[in-house]
Amino acid sequence: MTDSIVKGSCFCEAVAFEIELPTVFCGHCHCSMCRRPHGASFVTWTAVPPERLRITQGAGDIAVYRSSENGTRQFCRICGSQLFCQTELEFIDVTLASLHGPIDRDPEAHWYYDSRAEWTEVNDDLPKLGGEDGMQALDE
Ligand SMILES: [Zn+2]
Ligand SMILES: [Zn+2]
Numbered sequence: 001m002t003d004s005i006v007k008g009s010c011f012c013e014a015v016a017f018e019i020e021l022p023t024v025f026c027g028h029c030h031c032s033m034c035r036r037p038h039g040a041s042f043v044t045w046t047a048v049p050p051e052r053l054r055i056t057q058g059a060g061d062i063a064v065y066r067s068s069e070n071g072t073r074q075f076c077r078i079c080g081s082q083l084f085c086q087t088e089l090e091f092i093d094v095t096l097a098s099l100h101g102p103i104d105r106d107p108e109a110h111w112y113y114d115s116r117a118e119w120t121e122v123n124d125d126l127p128k129l130g131g132e133d134g135m136q137a138l139d140e
Helices: 032-038
Strands: 005-009 016-020 026-029 043-048 053-057 062-068 071-076 082-086 092-095
Touching: 016 043, 032 043, 032 062, 032 082
Parallel strands: none
Antiparallel strands: 005 016, 016 053, 026 043, 043 092, 062 071, 071 082, 082 092
16 A cells, blocks of 8 residues: 655755655656756656645755746755656646655656657557647657
């Protein structure tokens, strides 16, 4: 059974937080705005409504970068770990890799798969989506 509270932290543990399940979604994002700040082929996100994310330590060490007109990315100013991304008011994205325990769902899809890094090929059975909002079915 999955606990309803899942703890998380940045790499250096200056910033600690917890989320309360259930989550809203979970999936792999291949967009360039995720790849560059994370230094990764793609980023696995989950999300919760903002009121179910609590910063339990180190709120002052969270740097906020306005990455688009209505979006921010939040990361630890000491170790650089990317923690949160918020582009909608209804929920806040949380990097699955920052969590210390399992959540209530597995990754459900690959988003922005058509703009993935050219060295990345994924062979799992999850839907591979793309298009303007990264969530449309792609012709194979
Ligand atoms: Zn840190
Ligand atoms: Zn992305």
